[in-house]
Amino acid sequence: MTSSGAPLGVCPICGATLGPRRKDTRPPFCSARCRLIDYGKWLDGSYQPPWLLDPEEHEALQALQDAEE
Numbered sequence: 663m664t665s666s667g668a669p670l671g672v673c674p675i676c677g678a679t680l681g682p683r684r685k686d687t688r689p690p691f692c693s694a695r696c697r698l699i700d701y702g703k704w705l706d707g708s709y710q711p712p713w714l715l716d717p718e719e720h721e722a723l724q725a726l727q728d729a730e731e
């Protein structure tokens with residue numbers, strides 16, 4: 663069963679309705695930023711060691727965490 667009225671889904675991080683795909687987004691997230699936030703949650707839960715991230719994404723995540731402190 664799928665939920666009606668939201669064919670593109672909703673971002674699990676910020677709750678935004680997903681619009682048309684852009685090259686910097688990747689479902690189910692609405693933006694690269696939300697995807698990185700999700701990575702941060704994974705790291706907090708020790709789901710995935712940071713060295714498994716792409717160096718580029720790891721760098722972006724570091725910058726995001728620095729900005730939130």
Ligand SMILES: [Zn+2]
Nearest residue numbers: 673676692696
């Ligand atoms: Zn989002």
